[in-house]
Amino acid sequence: MELTPAAKKFILHWGEMGQAWGINRTMAQVHALLFVAPDSLDAEEISRLLDVSRSNVSTSLRELMTWGIVKRVHVIGDRRDRFEALKDVMETFRVIMAERKRREMDPTIALLEHCVEEAEGGDSRDDYTREQLEKMLDFTRMLTTWYSQIDRLPTPALRRIFTAGAKIARMFGAQAPQEANVN
Amino acid sequence: MELTPAAKKFILHWGEMGQAWGINRTMAQVHALLFVAPDSLDAEEISRLLDVSRSNVSTSLRELMTWGIVKRVHVIGDRRDRFEALKDVMETFRVIMAERKRREMDPTIALLEHCVEEAEGGDSRDDYTREQLEKMLDFTRMLTTWYSQIDRLPTPALRRIFTAGAKIARMFGAQAPQEANVN
DNA sequence: TATACTTTTCAGTAGTGACGGAAATTTCGG
DNA sequence: CCGAAATTTCCGTCACTACTGAAAAGTATA
Structure with missing residues (x-):
């Protein structure tokens, strides 16, 4: 399995975004990858697809699991841990x-x-x-x-x-003391 | 003028928070300082109070002004630029x-x-x-x-x-297809 | 216009955190 | 219970960003 161009671009962008929000790049990239991946991936493959070291992937996965947005899953006939992100x-x-x-x-x-x-x-x-x-x-x-x-x-x-942003805005925007209620 | 203990703690914490949100520490500290300062401050004094270099303060102030949360102000009889944060x-x-x-x-x-x-x-x-x-x-x-x-x-x-979080939650939370209205 | 004062820029340094590789540990099949 | 496979941990290295100090640029006053 190789990354499609769209996936690549998304993953790189997500990495940048992560940095801007105080999240380390690799971690964000791993998350992005798992988010768009059709199936769960093992650490080895993540390492290969993102071209980062196996240990770096291990650390990132642990962090992502701590956050609770990545889960460890197992498939029968495969000893290796596999991972998948929350898809929602x-x-x-x-x-x-x-x-x-x-x-x-x-x-x-x-x-x-x-x-x-x-x-x-x-x-x-x-x-x-x-x-x-x-x-x-x-x-x-x-x-x-x-x-x-x-x-x-x-x-x-x-x-x-x-x-319902507009609706809420209407409801709460019109309640200033001397203003009449819109609805 | 010296920093009070409360101000000091707040400034340090704000610096940490900044980092967690992808904002550099000094910049966040300068903002925190200006936010709690009763009067506008000049760069020199900011430098002294936070114990960072004059140039670092200069860069941070420029960034904060770009963001639009710090403004340059002038007082008569003082050639130096002074700065104050949005207070709201x-x-x-x-x-x-x-x-x-x-x-x-x-x-x-x-x-x-x-x-x-x-x-x-x-x-x-x-x-x-x-x-x-x-x-x-x-x-x-x-x-x-x-x-x-x-x-x-x-x-x-x-x-x-x-x-009005609770109110909004009630309004929008009760509209699920098969659920009865809470109120 | 010269001078003193202030601010900004810039280039080098330092410090922090990410990263890789190897070793250690754990896990699982035989 | 042993060995192979997989994972994690650890420590040294690297890269990046923040930071400083000094030099340059800008600005107001005499």
Whole structure:
């Protein structure tokens, strides 16, 4: 099996994107490859197709499995581990969001809470800083709360929300104090 | 002027976060500093407070200005340029989103369109890959469309949407074909 | 226009993280 | 239980990016 030109381009682009989002290139490429691959692949073949070392593939696969967007699968008559990616884009997106929330948002909230508390005891020079940190904390909390609410829904419902941007905009855009409701 | 402990912690954390999101540490730190600083700062002082070289600060400030989340300001009686960050968190968030959409989502859509088109001409081995790329394309388009709709709204409306996660979840979560309406 | 002050650019350096290869470990078939 | 196959781990190397210091360019004032 060889890579088609379309697959190649996608994989390279995904690698670049990964970097821009703080994910290492090979890892993103492995994910891209598994995402478009019709069948599960073994590490050896991934190594060959992407032209990276076997060990690098091993590391990337482990990371991807930690994230939960790649799974180890087995086929009878083959001793080698094979791997496949989540094939559902929305599902993949959700898993990544959940993980990033856990790794980044939650610790950020904890730190901001700590900083705000600390700044409360400080002298008046801290006042402005504290206000800003509070605003940042409120915002971060708002985002994560919104996310938690939305994340409870099954995929089809999520899809409905994301295709209803205009509707939502109309509903919430028209509620400013002195404005009349559009609907 | 010296940094308070709370400010220091926040700046360091923001630097880490930046890295996780593909933004260089110093740049994120400069932004964090300007965000919590009561007054505008000149490059020299930023350099001193963060203990990085003057030139590094210069580069970071230029980048931040390109992003549009830091502005050059002047005070009478001071020849030096001074800088201040957007102080509104939501506004900052919006600017960053807009920029990332422009830099990452739009090119991704273009590339996916190209790949899908190319895969259409290909032989049957491409079929599965093409399907996957189409799904990815649809999803990306859905997200950016949603974003564009939402982004048109003024900040207070946006805030309303984000505080109404539960409400939105109820509205869109209850429409699944065979499910009864929750409320 | 000259001079002092400020900012930017640039080229070299350093530091970090990705990567490859080999060795060690694990797994499975005989 | 042994040997082969597969996987993981580890450490040295490499590449890339961030960073610094110095030189150049720009700018305002006298």
